[in-house]
Amino acid sequence: MTPFKQEDALLQNIDDNDEEIIYVSKSEIKRDAEALKKLGVELTQLSKNELAKIPLDEDMIYAIELAQKIKKEGYRRQIQYIGKLLRNRNIEPISQALDKLKNRHNQQNALFHKLEQLRDDLIESGNAEPIMALYPLADRQQLRQLARTAKKERDDNKPPKSARQIFQYLKTLTENE
Known part of the structure; x- marks a missing residue:
């Protein structure tokens, strides 16, 4: 060559x-x-x-x-x-695990927003039926009493102690399911 x-x-x-x-x-x-x-x-x-x-x-x-x-x-x-x-x-497993953590956080935020909406509807209408439909073990009398107290606190411009109690009660109901 x-x-x-x-x-x-x-x-x-x-x-x-x-x-x-x-x-x-x-x-x-x-x-x-x-x-x-x-x-x-x-x-x-x-x-x-x-x-x-x-x-x-x-x-x-x-x-x-x-x-x-x-x-x-x-x-x-x-x-x-x-x-x-x-x-x-390999960052794929790392990013997938991070996305799972973020998604769980987003799911928790969505649940809290749902509970806040249920609480606000209960305080406005005084009707506990939507909550009873979702959580049959809920105490209807306690919910109505807290709703009346929360509405009175809101009308009197007092701190929303009862509204917080309703939220905490709803939160415990979701955790018990």
């Missing part, structure tokens, strides 16, 4: 390899790194109990706990370090 043919063969081989290389722009790399840092920030905002529910190794847990203790510039650098650690890991 002549030197020119060897060079042509090498160039042909390089051209074949170029097709396999996937070009990633610098901007895309930066966006990915920024997304990992945001994930790191979300992880640092979790409590110890919530962190225990997320599949993390010892290094990540240590880095996150350290970031929770640090303030200002050191915190920013620690978040960058957490992002760097996340680049070398």
Whole structure:
């Protein structure tokens, strides 16, 4: 083989390899790194109990706990370090576990809004039937008495003590189900 043919063969081989290389722009790399840092920030905002529910190794847990203790510039650098650690890991299980935690929080908020609406309807109308339909074990007499007291407190511009008691009672009913 002549030197020119060897060079042509090498160039042909390089051209074949170029097709396999996937070009990633610098901007895309930066966006990915920024997304990992945001994930790191979300992880640092979790409590110890919530962190225990997320599949993390010892290094990540240590880095996150350290970031929770640090303030200002050191915190920013620690978040960058957490992002760097996340680049070398499969983040899919981590983000799924984080989404489950967020969803449970959203479900709890939705339940509280529902209970607040039930309480407000009870105070306005004095009708305990919708609550009795949802929670058959509820004490109708206690609900009506609390509703009357709450309405009187609201009309007299007093603190809503009875309204809070209704909410707590409804909350205990949902927990007992």
